[in-house]
Amino acid sequence: xxxxxxxxDCTLRDGGYVNDWEFGSNNITFIFDRLSKAExxxxxxxxxxxxxxxxxxxTIQPDTxxxxxxxxxAEETDSIVVAMIDYGTCSLDNIQPREDTFIDGIRIIFKxxxxxxxxxxxxxxxxxxxxxxxxxxxxxxxxxxxxxDFIRLVNELGPYAVxxxxxxxxxxxxxxxxxxxxxxHNLDPDIxxxxxxxxxxQVGYSNSIELIxxxxxxxxxxxxxxxxMGKSAGNAPLELLAxxxxxxxxxxxxxxxIMEIIDVSIMSIYREKxxxxxxxxxxxxxxxxxxxxxxxLLDKKTLSMKSINEILSSISDEKKLMYDVNYIKxxxxxxxxxxxxxxxxxxxxxNIFKDKxxxxxxxxxxxxxxxxxxxxxxxxxxxxxSINFIPHEYQTDYVFISNSKRYNNTFNKLKQxxxxxxxxxxxxxxxxxxxxxxxxxxxxxxxxLISDNSLILFLNYLKKSGSRRVLLAGFDGYTDNxxxxxxxxxxxxxxxxxxxxxxxxxxxxxxxxxxxKDMIIEFVTDSMYTNKx
Numbered sequence: 288x289x290x291x292x293x294x295x296d297c298t299l300r301d302g303g304y305v306n307d308w309e310f311g312s313n314n315i316t317f318i319f320d321r322l323s324k325a326e327x328x329x330x331x332x333x334x335x336x337x338x339x340x341x342x343x344x345x346t347i348q349p350d351t352x353x354x355x356x357x358x359x360x361a362e363e364t365d366s367i368v369v370a371m372i373d374y375g376t377c378s379l380d381n382i383q384p385r386e387d388t389f390i391d392g393i394r395i396i397f398k399x400x401x402x403x404x405x406x407x408x409x410x411x412x413x414x415x416x417x418x419x420x421x422x423x424x425x426x427x428x429x430x431x432x433x434x435x436d437f438i439r440l441v442n443e444l445g446p447y448a449v450x451x452x453x454x455x456x457x458x459x460x461x462x463x464x465x466x467x468x469x470x471x472h473n474l475d476p477d478i479x480x481x482x483x484x485x486x487x488x489q490v491g492y493s494n495s496i497e498l499i500x501x502x503x504x505x506x507x508x509x510x511x512x513x514x515x516m517g518k519s520a521g522n523a524p525l526e527l528l529a530x531x532x533x534x535x536x537x538x539x540x541x542x543x544x545i546m547e548i549i550d551v552s553i554m555s556i557y558r559e560k561x562x563x564x565x566x567x568x569x570x571x572x573x574x575x576x577x578x579x580x581x582x583x584l585l586d587k588k589t590l591s592m593k594s595i596n597e598i599l600s601s602i603s604d605e606k607k608l609m610y611d612v613n614y615i616k617x618x619x620x621x622x623x624x625x626x627x628x629x630x631x632x633x634x635x636x637x638n639i640f641k642d643k644x645x646x647x648x649x650x651x652x653x654x655x656x657x658x659x660x661x662x663x664x665x666x667x668x669x670x671x672x673s674i675n676f677i678p679h680e681y682q683t684d685y686v687f688i689s690n691s692k693r694y695n696n697t698f699n700k701l702k703q704x705x706x707x708x709x710x711x712x713x714x715x716x717x718x719x720x721x722x723x724x725x726x727x728x729x730x731x732x733x734x735x736l737i738s739d740n741s742l743i744l745f746l747n748y749l750k751k752s753g754s755r756r757v758l759l760a761g762f763d764g765y766t767d768n769x770x771x772x773x774x775x776x777x778x779x780x781x782x783x784x785x786x787x788x789x790x791x792x793x794x795x796x797x798x799x800x801x802x803x804k805d806m807i808i809e810f811v812t813d814s815m816y817t818n819k820x
Contacts, residue, residue, distance in 0.1 A: 349377075409446060464497065515563065584598060693741070756808075
C-alpha cells in the first residue's frame with residue numbers, strides 16, 4: 288500500500304461547473320477553512336480565466352490578485368493552495384509572482400495537440416515561483432507513443448505533478464493502471480502522478496482505490512470533491528476517499544470537518560442542481576464519446592435509446608471526444624434516411640387520400656376538453672388518422688408512426704388496434720407489421736427545428752397525395768401553463784422554455800400556412816399553430 292498519497296479537493300473548481308462557480312463569498316471562505324482544518328493536503332480554489340470579471344462571490348477569477356481578494360479573510364493553512372488554468376484562457380501577464388499571491392501552485396489542463404505550447408507556458412509559470420501541475424485531459428485519446436513523447440518534454444520541465452484526467456469517465460481499472468504504469472516507469476522519480484476521475488461508469492471512487500493499492504512508492508495525488516460535486520456524473524467523493532485513506536493508509540483527515548461542509552454548504556446546492564450518475568452519461572461513456580453527442584440526440588425526442596446507441600457507435604474515432612454539432616446533425620439525418628429503398632406503399636395510399644377530407648388527431652389536451660368540436664368534425668365522415676398515438680375516445684382508420692419513442696410507447700396498443708398502421712421507414716417494427724411504409728427521406732422538410740415533426744411529415748405526405756381538405760384536432764402546441772398532452776404517459780420531456788415555445792410555434796405556423804396553399808387546412812380545436820394573429 289502506497290503511504291505517500293496526497294488528497295486534493297477540487298470542489299471550488301470542478302464543482303463550480305454545477306453553479307457557475309457562484310458559491311458566495313462567505314461560503315467560499317467557510318469551505319476553504321473547513322478543508323484546511325480537515326488537513327486536506329491540496330485545496331484547489333478555482334479557475335484562473337481572464338475572460339471573466341472579478342466577482343467576490345465566485346471561484347473563477349481573471350487573475351491571481353483577484354483570488355487574494357476573495358480569500359482575504361481565510362485562515363492560514365498548511366495545505367497547498369492551487370488554482371487551475373484551461374490552457375489558452377489566462378495570459379501570463381495575469382499571473383503575479385508566487386510571493387505576491389495566495390496561491391502556491393497552478394494546475395494546467397490542456398488538449399493533446401497543445402502539449403509543446405503548454406510545456407513552454409508552464410515553464411514561464413514555474414519561473415514565477417509556482418508549483419506546476421500538468422493535467423492530461425481526455426487521457427483516453429492518448430496512445431502510448433503520445434504519452435512517451437509527453438514524458439520526454441515533462442522530464443525536462445520538472446513539474447510538481449502530472450495527472451491522468453479521465454474527462455468523460457471512460458476508464459475502468461485496467462485502463463487506469465496501464466496509463467499509470469506507463470507514467471511511473473518513465474517519469475523522473477521526483478514528479479508526482481495524479482488522478483482525476485469522473486463518475487459516468489460509477490467507478491471514480493473504486494478506480495481511485497485500485498490506483499492507491501497498486502501504485503508504487505512515488506507520490507500520488509488523488510482528486511475528489513465534496514459529495515462528488517461536479518459537472519455531469521460528478522467526481523469521486525472526497526469524504527469516501529478520506530475515510531478510505533484514514534482506515535488503510537494511516538491518514539488523519541478530519542471527517543467531521545468534511546461532513547460539516549457537506550451538510551451546511553453542499554447539500555443545499557445539490558437539492559437545486561443535481562449532479563451524479565445518469566443514464567445519458569453512461570451511454571456516452573459506453574461509446575467513448577463526448578456527452579454532447581448524446582444530449583443532441585436525446586433532445587431530438589424522436590429516437591429510442593437503441594437508435595441513439597447505434598448512431599453513437601458510428602462516430603469516427605477522431606471525432607468521438609471533439610464535439611462537432613454539424614457532424615452529429617448529419618449522422619442523425621443519415622440514420623433516419625438509412626432505409627432509402629423504393630416505397631410503393633406511398634403510391635397505394637395516395638389513391639386512398641386523393642381528393643378526400645382527412646381528420647388528423649394529435650395528443651393535445653384539447654381532444655378531451657373540446658371533444659364536442661371533434662364530434663362535429665367526425666360527422667362529416669373524413670378519413671381519420673391519429674399521429675404517433677392511439678386515442679382512447681376515437682376510432683381511427685389509420686395510425687401514423689414516425690417516431691421511434693412514440694412507437695415504443697404505443698407498442699402494446701398497436702397490437703390491439705383495428706386501425707391500419709402507416710409507418711416511416713426509419714422505424715423497424717417489432718411485432719405487428721406496418722400496413723404501409725412511407726419514405727422518411729421524402730417527407731422531411733428543410734427546417735431544422737421542425738424537419739421531422741410528425742404532423743409536418745404527414746401533412747407533407749397529404750399535400751403530395753392531393754388531399755382536398757385536412758382538419759386538425761389536438762395539435763395544441765407547447766405551453767408551460769397547462770398540461771400539453773391529454774395523457775401524461777405521452778410526455779417526453781420536451782423543451783418547454785418560453786423562447787423555445789415561441790420559436791417552435793412560429794416555425795409550425797409558417798409551414799402549415801405554406802401547406803395551405805395546396806389544400807384546405809382547418810383547425811378543429813384551439814392551437815398555437817393557427818394562422819390567426
